[in-house]
Amino acid sequence: MKIRRHYLTIRRAFPNIQEHSPFEVTTQELANLLDCTHRNMVLLLKRMQQEEWLVWEPKRGRGNRSSLSFLLSKEQVALQEAQEMMQKQDLNAALALLQQNEESPLVRDKFQEWLSGQFGFHSEVQGKRRTDILRFPLPQAIYSLDPAAIHYTGESHLVNQLYDGLVRIDPRGEQILPQLAHAWEVDATRTRWTFYLRKGVLFHHGRELDSSDVKYSLERLNQLAPLGLYSWVYSAIVAMDTPDDTTIRIQLAEPNEAFLAFLTTNRASIVPQDACTAAGEQFGSKPIGTGPFRLAGNEQGVWILEAFAAYFQGRAFLDRVEVWTVAEEATRENQAELQSFQIMHNARLSDMAAERWQQVRQSGMTCKFITVNEQKKGLLANPAIMAAVDKAIERSELLKLLSGDVIEGVNSFWPDLEENPLQQHAEADFEMIKRELASSGYRGESLVLATIPQYAADAEIIRQVCERSGIPLDISLIPAEQFKGSARMSADLLLFAIMLDEHRELRLIDLYKSMQQHALPDVHDMLEQSIRAILSETDRSLRTNRFIDIEDRLKARHSLLFLYRKHLKTAFHPSVRGISLESLGWVRFRDIWFT
Structure with a gap:
């Protein structure tokens, strides 16, 4: 109510006056406080008195001092x-x-x-x-509830309540379960997938789901987000056909053992073709699903x-x-x-x-890490400097500045499989780190650390630690929707985070494909061959071994720098x-x- 703000302005102008203590003031003095006319001030005082916020006893004449008593404190x-x-x-x-x-x-x-x-x-x-x-x-702010356009966890959570996918995954990430599809099969080449839809499933606007909606949803995803999350999965769909209302056949370019897992993500949520077409770009604020x-x-x-x-x-x-x-x-x-x-x-x-x-410690965790932009010609092209910078980002100091029971050191995307769990670091010796940097050829030049605005606080802590090691860091904040593009390629270091949950394999492949953009040719090729081997491997344990091999190679060359992990809890x-x-x-x- 605007009149309350007027009262607050007047009340703050007389901080030493107690409630119920009359004092003298002219109406014009009060009008000056609110930058209004004498007539409007009279009307405001009458209204405030009706609200029983003050008592006003006017004296005749514009220059006479009236009696005013505040009844309510600011x-x-x-x-x-x-x-x-x-x-x-x-x-x-x-x-x-x-x-x-x-x-x-x-x-x-x-x-x-x-x-x-x-x-x-x-x-x-x-x-x-x-x-x-x-x-x-x-x-968090919610910018869109369109599955093809979401970027943040809050949006992702609400999308999970509004939509369904063809299949879903159990919280441990071990089993794919029916959802909109009650059954599915794959041919001997493992490139042709057939899904059989439940009958009678309704969208929120009352129309029944059919196979054409599934086909439209996947085609739309490729059109709206050609470089979006998991785009390497849906861009490999070469054909789809719908022999009837409850059957859809999907043809992949090559075998992809992550395809079924992708269909459990909310990125692959099924949307109604008619409502999407009608809403156009407004669909994100007027979402319709089957959820x-x-x-x-x-x-x-x-x-x-x-x-x-x-x-x-x-x-x-x-x-x-x-x-x-x-x-x-x-x-x-x-x-x-x-x-x-x-x-x-x-x-x-x-x-x-x-x-x-009561608290539930979630199975998932977030893992923060830095990757090196090896495409940039500069200081970090020198392997000795790269190794020294890795050491200069002193993890024990990071953990000290972060603090908290949910923050831990981490040295792998697979901490649950580590044979030698990460031990507590000794107290940082920054003078020794400075000497090692100097011996590597580093002369105090600035490095650029790029990340998204949501990780600005993490970036600032990393900057503080690097400063103590003698490395000045400039922080570049790039919007999340642009971070996968060319905007980050002028940075030396890239700060990432990844959620290690039931979709860990998908998230890691997405990460490594992103890292290919700023990797040297030999590393790019290594990643490409390893990812292909993973996607064609039906044995889950063998896929895990290949993931760990990629990680070990990147750590050995100091192009993947692990920082810390954060366990998530839900309290109720x-x-x-x-x-x-x-x-x-x-x-x-x-x-x-x-x-």
């Missing part, structure tokens, strides 16, 4: 304003109001206490009908999902899910209220809070039932219910 009014913003579904604005104003340290606790009652699980009863609602914050929830609305960064009653695997227990996207900076500044949410992803709780919650209140985790360790909304 903290009380700021709290009311923040609460109203929240009720209008604008949590970001509410948090920003509290952070930017001088009274925020005093009023924030009260707001957090009030806010905790707004998030979590609620039931609304109208007559005999009960509506179960889950509301929770997401510390257990449908998008009911999106305003002020609040995404509302409603249970899809006709879902082919049974209706969800929850009626509605409200996902409130919160700026990541605001979330860091407001950790206290997060402890009142009934489901939290990637949670890090204090010991006291952890006692009140004891009242939540039916918790099960899907890809990326997020809770499947369809399964949860409350007591």
Whole structure:
């Protein structure tokens, strides 16, 4: 409410005046504070008095001093304003109001206490009908819910609730299970795959799924994201035909043992041809799938999902899910209220809070690492300097600066198979590192580290460590959608992260294909031959051995520099039932219910 902000401006102008203590001031002096006319100021004072925020006793004459008494403190009014913003579904604005104003340290606790009652699980009863609602914050912006256009984990999570694929994978990544397809087969060449669709599966707009939608979805993916995530899989589809409404045959250019696993990812979600064509570029904000929830609305960064009653695997227990996207900076500044949410992803709780919650340590983890741009002619073309830079990025110092129970050292994309687990590093000797750099031929020149904006904090910590080793780093932040392109090729070092979960093989192949862009010819060819061997290998253990061989070769030449890994946790209140985790360790909304 704008008039509250006017009151706050006036109240802050008299910080030494206590509530209920009359003082004299002219109406024109107040008008000057708000940069308004005398007449408008009179109207505002009358309105504020009606709201019982102040008492105003005017004196006749424009220059006479009136009597004014404040009844509400600026903290009380700021709290009311923040609460109203929240009720209008604008949590970001509410948090920003509290952070930017001088009274925020005093009023924030009260707001957090009030806010905790707004998030979590609620039931609304109208007559005999009960509506179960889950509301929770997401510390990310949502740009698109089109499976062909998503880039971030928050988007990926919501896409999982809205769409289905032909098949799905179990959380351990060991078994492919039916989903929209109830059965499938592959021919002896392992290049021709046939899928048989369930009958009666409905899209959210009421039309029944058929095989032409599957064909359209895969063709559309190739058109919209020719260089997107896992594009090396779907770009190898050379033909598709649909002999009937429930059968689709897919012809690959060559055998690809990752193909079926790719179809379990949300990138391969099935979309309706008619709705996509009608919506065009707007489909990402008006998504339609076959999933257990449908998008009911999106305003002020609040995404509302409603249970899809006709879902082919049974209706969800929850009626509605409200996902409130919160700026990541605001979330860091407001950790206290997060402890009142009934489901939290990637949670890090204090010991006291952890006692009140049940926590699931997810099977997946994120792994941060650096790769060297070997295509760039410069310092790192010298193997001795490359090895010295690897040592200069002192891992023990990184871990010290990062801290936290979920951060660990890592030396492999397969830490679960390491014979010699990574030991704690000794205290860093930066003077010795500087001497080794000097002996390698390094003379203090700057290096460029490129990464995406989401990893800016990690890049800054790496810069600090390199600075202590005597290496000045310039950080280049490149948007995620451009990072795979030529924009990164002017950098010396590239900071990546990878999720090690049930899709690990797919993610690693995607990474190595990306690394081919900035590898020397012999390394490019080694990667190409190794990837081909992996994709033609039906034995999973032999594929793993080949992955580890690639990793060992890249580490030996110091072109792959492991940094650290982060275990992910999902915390939930004891009242939540039916918790099960899907890809990326997020809770499947369809399964949860409350007591």
